[in-house]
Amino acid sequence: MVNNENHSQIHPMTLPLTSLVPGQIASVCAIHVGEALQHRLHAMGFRAGKRVRLIRQAAFRGPLHVRIDSTDIIIRHRDAHCIELRLT
Amino acid sequence: MKRIALLGMPNTGKSTLFNRLTGGSARVGNWPGITVDLLAAKIPVGGAIAELVDLPGIYDLHGYSDDERVVRHFLEEQSIDLLLILVNGVQLERQLVLALQLAELGIPAVLLVNMIDEARSLGLSIDCGKLGAEIELPVVAISAKYGEGRQAMGQTMAHTLLTGGNARPGTAILRLAEDDRIEQRAAALAAQTMRAPLVLPERLTDRLDRLAMHNVLGLPLFFLTMLGVFAGVFWLGEPLQNGMQFLFDAFSTHVLEPALAPAPDLLRGFLIEGLYGGITTVAVFVPVIVLFFLFMALVEDSGYLSRAAYLMDALMARLGLDGRSFVMLLMGFGCNVPALMGTRVMRSRALRLLSMLVIPFSLCSARLQVFLFIIAALFTPWQAPWVLMSLYLMSFTLAFLTALLFKGRRAFRSEEPFVIELPPYRLPTLRQIWARGWMEVRHFLVRASKIIIAGVVLVWLLTHLPAGVAPAGPASYAGMIGHVMQPVLGPLGIDEKLTVALIFGFVAKEVVIGALAVIYGLNGDALTSQIAHSLNWIQAYSFMLFCLIYTPCLSTIATLRSESRSLRYTAFAVAWPLALAWFASFVFFQIASRM
Numbered sequence: 243m244v245n246n247e248n249h250s251q252i253h254p255m256t257l258p259l260t261s262l263v264p265g266q267i268a269s270v271c272a273i274h275v276g277e278a279l280q281h282r283l284h285a286m287g288f289r290a291g292k293r294v295r296l297i298r299q300a301a302f303r304g305p306l307h308v309r310i311d312s313t314d315i316i317i318r319h320r321d322a323h324c325i326e327l328r329l330t
Numbered sequence: 331m332k333r334i335a336l337l338g339m340p341n342t343g344k345s346t347l348f349n350r351l352t353g354g355s356a357r358v359g360n361w362p363g364i365t366v367d368l369l370a371a372k373i374p375v376g377g378a379i380a381e382l383v384d385l386p387g388i389y390d391l392h393g394y395s396d397d398e399r400v401v402r403h404f405l406e407e408q409s410i411d412l413l414l415i416l417v418n419g420v421q422l423e424r425q426l427v428l429a430l431q432l433a434e435l436g437i438p439a440v441l442l443v444n445m446i447d448e449a450r451s452l453g454l455s456i457d458c459g460k461l462g463a464e465i466e467l468p469v470v471a472i473s474a475k476y477g478e479g480r481q482a483m484g485q486t487m488a489h490t491l492l493t494g495g496n497a498r499p500g501t502a503i504l505r506l507a508e509d510d511r512i513e514q515r516a517a518a519l520a521a522q523t524m525r526a527p528l529v530l531p532e533r534l535t536d537r538l539d540r541l542a543m544h545n546v547l548g549l550p551l552f553f554l555t556m557l558g559v560f561a562g563v564f565w566l567g568e569p570l571q572n573g574m575q576f577l578f579d580a581f582s583t584h585v586l587e588p589a590l591a592p593a594p595d596l597l598r599g600f601l602i603e604g605l606y607g608g609i610t611t612v613a614v615f616v617p618v619i620v621l622f623f624l625f626m627a628l629v630e631d632s633g634y635l636s637r638a639a640y641l642m643d644a645l646m647a648r649l650g651l652d653g654r655s656f657v658m659l660l661m662g663f664g665c666n667v668p669a670l671m672g673t674r675v676m677r678s679r680a681l682r683l684l685s686m687l688v689i690p691f692s693l694c695s696a697r698l699q700v701f702l703f704i705i706a707a708l709f710t711p712w713q714a715p716w717v718l719m720s721l722y723l724m725s726f727t728l729a730f731l732t733a734l735l736f737k738g739r740r741a742f743r744s745e746e747p748f749v750i751e752l753p754p755y756r757l758p759t760l761r762q763i764w765a766r767g768w769m770e771v772r773h774f775l776v777r778a779s780k781i782i783i784a785g786v787v788l789v790w791l792l793t794h795l796p797a798g799v800a801p802a803g804p805a806s807y808a809g810m811i812g813h814v815m816q817p818v819l820g821p822l823g824i825d826e827k828l829t830v831a832l833i834f835g836f837v838a839k840e841v842v843i844g845a846l847a848v849i850y851g852l853n854g855d856a857l858t859s860q861i862a863h864s865l866n867w868i869q870a871y872s873f874m875l876f877c878l879i880y881t882p883c884l885s886t887i888a889t890l891r892s893e894s895r896s897l898r899y900t901a902f903a904v905a906w907p908l909a910l911a912w913f914a915s916f917v918f919f920q921i922a923s924r925m
C-alpha cells in the first residue's frame with residue numbers, strides 16, 4: 243500500500259514527513275509502506291519513536307535530506323510522504 | 331583452510347579493512363554499494379593461512395536486491411569459520427541491530443567498531459569492553475583507514491578463530507518477529523555503552539553541504555566541479571602524453587630500428603609499424619588515464635557522488651530513473667563495466683534494466699583516449715577542450731534521451747523507492763589514491779597484453795594481406811571490408827580506413843587508435859599530421875560521435891548479458907546504440923557539411 247489513500251488514516255495530531263519545514267523535528271509514529279521498504283527504512287533508522295529532523299529539501303519536489311541521530315538520509319518526496327510523524 | 335567473512339552495512343569500511351589486511355586493492359569509495367560481488371584473498375592469522383572474503387554491504391537479512399542476494403547465498407552455501415562484523419562507530423545504535431542479527435547466525439564472530447577516528451572527533455566514546463560483555467562477543471574499536479587498533483584486532487581474530495569463540499546454536503535465517511526484540515536490545519546497549527555529547531558539534535560536512543546541496547547553486551557548482559576535473563585531466567595530461575610520445579619515439583629510432591635493421595622488410599614492418607606503433611599509440615595515453623582515475627578516486631571517495639544523487643534525483647525521476655542511476659552514469663566515465671555492476675543495489679529489475687541501458691552512453695576512459703587523440707590531430711589547442719566538452723554533453727544527452735524514450739515500456743517501468751544514506755565528506759589517503767592508480771595501470775597492462783595486441787596484429791594482417799598488396803590499399807582485406815561498408819558509413823563521412831578502425835573498436839575502444847596507427851603505418855606526430863591531412867573536422871567529429879555512441883565494447887556487452895541474464899535485452903542494448911550512432915552521425919555530417 244502506498245501513500246494517497248493513507249491520508250484518511252492520518253491522525254489529526256500527526257503529519258507526513260513531507261510537511262516538515264527545514265530545521266523542524268518530529269518523531270516517527272507510523273510508516274505506511276510495503277514490507278520490503280519497511281525493512282530498509284527500519285535499518286536506516288526510521289523506527290517508531292525516533293526523532294527525525296528535516297535538514298533541507300531539493301527544488302522541484304526533489305528528495306528530502308533528513309537526519310536521525312547521527313545518520314543523514316536522502317529520501318524521495320513520494321516515499322517520505324508515507325512516513326507519519328508526531329510533533330513533539 | 332579456514333574462511334573469514336567481512337559483513338556489515340554498506341559503506342562501513344569493509345573493503346578498506348580487506349585492503350589493509352590483505353594488501354589487496356578492492357575498490358573503496360564513499361558511496362554505499364561500491365562492492366557488489368565477492369572478493370577473496372589469503373591472509374595469515376595466528377600462524378595459519380585463512381581466506382578472507384569481502385562481501386557487499388547489507389542492511390538486514392531480508393533484502394532481495396542482487397547484491398544482497400550475493401551475501402545471502404554466501405551465508406547459506408559456504409562454511410564460515412569467523413565473521414568479522416563491521417559497524418560504523420558513529421552510527422552504533424542503528425548498526426548494532428544488524429550486528430546482533432548476524433551474531434544469532436551462530437557463527438563465531440568478532441564485532442569491529444570501525445571509524446573510531448570519526449566517532450572520536452564527534453565527541454562520541456564507546457565502551458567496547460562493556461559492550462562485549464553484554465553481547466558475549468569480542469569487540470574491538472578500529473580505524474580501518476588509519477590502521478588504529480590493528481594489533482588488538484589481529485590477536486582477537488586469531489584467538490576467536492582458534493578457539494571457535496563462544497559459538498552458540500544459530501537460527502538459520504532470522505524470523506521477522508525477532509526484529510523488534512533486537513531493535514530494543516540494540517537501543518538499550520547503545521544507551522549503556524555509548525557516551526555522546528548532548529548536541530553533536532557542527533561538522534565541516536554540514537557547512538560544505540549548505541553550499542553543495544544548495545537549491546540554486548548546487549547544480550551549477552556540481553557541473554563546474556566536473557568541468558574542473560576534466561579540465562584538470564586535460565591540461566595536466568598533455569605534457570605527460572607528450573613525454574611518453576617522446577620516449578617511445580626515442581626508443582624506436584635509437585634502439586628498435588637499428589636492432590631490427592638486418593631483419594627482412596616484412597618482419598620489420600610488422601614489428602615496428604604494426605606491433606610497436608599500434609601498442610605505443612595506445613600506451614601514450616596511460617599516464618593520462620591514470621591521472622583521470624586519480625581524480626575519479628578523489629571524487630568517489632569524497633562523498634560528493636551522494637550529493638550529485640540528491641541534486642539530480644528530481645530530474646532523473648522524470649526520466650524513469652533515480653539518483654543512483656545518475657551516479658552510475660558518472661562512474662561510467664571511468665569504465666562502464668563496474669558502473670553496470672553497481673546497479674545491483676537496485677531492487678527493481680525494471681529500474682536496473684533501464685539504468686543499464688543508458689550507462690553505456692557514458693564516455694568511458696577508453697573512448698576518452700580515442701577522442702584526445704583525434705581532437706589533438708584536428709583541432710587547435712583552444713578548440714580542443716570545448717570539443718571534448720561537447721562530447722561529454724552529448725553523452726549525457728543521449729543517455730537522458732534514451733531513458734525518456736523507453737521509460738514507458740512495461741519492462742522498464744518501476745516504482746522503486748529512493749532512500750539512500752548521505753555519508754560525510756572524506757578525503758582519501760595517499761595510500762588509497764596510489765592503490766587506485768596502480769590498479770588502473772595493471773588493468774591496462776592486462777588489456778594491452780591481450781586485446782590490444784591481438785587487435786593490432788589482426789589489423790596489420792588485414793591491411794597487408796593478400797600478400798603483395800599496397801598496405802591498407804583498396805586491394806587489401808581491410809580495403810575490401812571498408813569498401814563493402816561504404817554504402818552504410820559513407821553518408822556519415824567515415825571513409826574506408828576509418829571503417830576498419832571502427833570495426834575493431836567494437837572489441838575495445840582503445841583498439842581504435844592502435845588500429846589507426848597500423849592502418850596508416852605511422853605513429854607519433856607523423857600519424858597525427860597524416861590524419862589531419864586526410865580528414866576534415868566534420869568527418870572527424872562525425873567519427874567521434876559514432877565512436878561515442880555505437881555498440882559498447884565486448885566486456886560491456888558481456889556484463890550486460892550476465893547482469894540482465896537476458897539475451898533479448900542484451901541484443902536490444904547493443905542494437906539501439908548502434909542505430910542511434912548511425913542516425914546521430916548521419917544528421918550531424920549531412921547538416922554540417924552543407925553549411
Ligand SMILES: Nc1nc2c(ncn2[C@@H]2O[C@H](COP(=O)(O)OP(=O)(O)OP(=O)(O)O)[C@@H](O)[C@H]2O)c(=O)[nH]1
Pocket residue numbers: 339340341342343344345346347357358359360361362363364365366385386387388444445446447448472473474475476631756758
Ligand atoms: N574516517 C574513516 N573513514 C573510513 C574508515 N574506514 C573506511 N573509511 C571510509 O569509508 C568509506 C567506505 O569504505 P569502503 O571500504 O568502501 O566501505 P564498504 O563497507 O566496503 O562499502 P560497500 O562496499 O559499499 O559495502 C571510504 O570512503 C573509506 O575511505 C575509517 O576507519 N575511518
Ligand SMILES: [Mg+2]
Pocket residue numbers: 344345346357358364365385386387
Ligand atoms: Mg566494499
